[in-house]
Every structure is written in structure tokens, then in C-alpha cells.
Amino acid sequence: MKKVLIVDDEQDILSSIKKILETEGFEAATANSAKKALEMIEKEKFDLVLMDIFMPKMSGREAVERIRANPKTKDQKVAFLTVAELSETGEKIIKKLKPVDYIQKPVLVKEFGKRIKNLV
């Protein structure tokens, strides 16, 4: 079973996305901060990490920078999941981190599962 790590500071988001993914046949783990996510990714390789960009203390962007800088985790598949509409500049910054996708919240339940299946 493919395993996905969801990273978001909002518990509601974590719970609802976890539910959607489990319904779609994935195993879903959660982290409510970038710091916790990095600890989990250091210990285990996930088929996909869904990373919120805007989180307190450490952003998802910075977390992925660190993932890419770590030889052990640099190939971890990451998709950004966020409510933020990025500027052109922002898109260029994010692209450099080599995400496999950029998904805007709120997610459409019907399409979300399909989209994740295509990424893992």
C-alpha cells in the first residue's frame, strides 16, 4: 500500500485529507509542522509528501529546501498543497525545489484521489 505523508498546521485539513486518501486506498501519515515532517522523512521514505507552504515557524518551502539539501532525503517526492496563489516569482522559487505537483486548497474530493494516484 502506498504511503503518503500530509503536512499541514491545520488539524481539520490533516483529518479531511487523511480520510480522503484512506478512502482511495492509501496509507496516510500526518505531521502538523514542518519540523515534525522533517523528522519523519529522515526516518522513513514516503511514496509522496503533501506539504503545505505556509506554516508557523518553518514554512513548507524551507522544509523542502532542507529535504533537497539532505543526501538521504533529496529524492523524496513532494507535492505542495496550499491555499496561496503564487506570483510568477513565487512559482519560479517553488519550481526550483522540484515538486511533482502544486495543488491548491480547497481540494475537490472527486479529483484529488485521482491526482494523487497519478503522482505516486
Next chain:
Amino acid sequence: MNLVKEVEENQNIVLVLNESEYKGSIIKLNQKLSKVVGSICYVSITTQVKSLAETFTNEGISIENYKFVGCSKKHGEEPVTADSRFIAAPTALTELAIEVSKAIKDETELLFLDSVSSLAVHNDEFKTIKFLHHLITLTKGTNTRGLYIILKSDFEKGLMKELALFADKIIEYASLE
């Protein structure tokens, strides 16, 4: 780099100032902008609006086209122009968003936020970033441009770097003509 041209070409700009040049830069920026921008909503987080308006007038800046939004209603500050508005405190972000929305609805040409750094003193970083994102989203699809002032020392640390993700351009004041 020409400020007016940059404002024309980029809807939302974060302008990074050195702390030492802050006061002088604010005056110079407004000396330029007041001559070419038809309407400016000037949000002053810390400086009292009355003091700001006096300084501007003394420096030859016409405040005719300015709508000031001050953050000291609690302290009973008096409006300097008919258009002045006040919110309760720099932490009253919902109120501030409402005032900015009104300004945008009134087709204000430029939203000038002085400053992101001051906002972050009164609200935590995360809240400040989210609020900035909200303001920038409010301007989308409208003709209102946004100029958001931040001190270099604040921009280079913590979450403030993330402003680069949703602002159209980050400009260092020193690079302006």
C-alpha cells in the same frame, strides 16, 4: 530601477529598506508617488497619522490624494483629512482588512503599507504573512497596486522571506533611481 515604472508593471511590490534610511526613504517615496498617483491609501501601523501628515506637508508632499488609515483609534487620534480612518490597534487585522477592502472598492490606485515590519512587532510572524497574503489577494482582479514596506533585517529572517512567493516583485530601495 524606476519606482513608478515598477509600480506600473508589478501589482504588488515588497520594498525592502535599510533601517538607517527608513524615514528619509518614506519621504522620498511619497514625494515621487504623490505627483503621479491619483489616489493613495496610506496605512500607517505605528506613526500617528497627524504627525505623518504634518511631515509630508512640511516636505512638500501634497496629501490631497491621500486616504490615511491609522492604527490608534484606542488613543483617540483625530482624523487629519475627511478620508482618514482609524482601526482600534495594529492587532485589529480584520478591521484593517475591511478598511483596505473599502479603499480597493473605491478604486484607490495605490495601497501603501507602512510597514510590514511594524505589523510583525504587534502580531506574530505567521499571522503577519497570512495577512499580507490576504491583502495581496484582495488586490487581484482590481486596478489597485500595493507597495509594502519592510526593513531589510526583518525580510532576511524567519518567515518574512516567504513574501517572495506571492508578491510580484521584491525590490531593494537602494536599487531605485
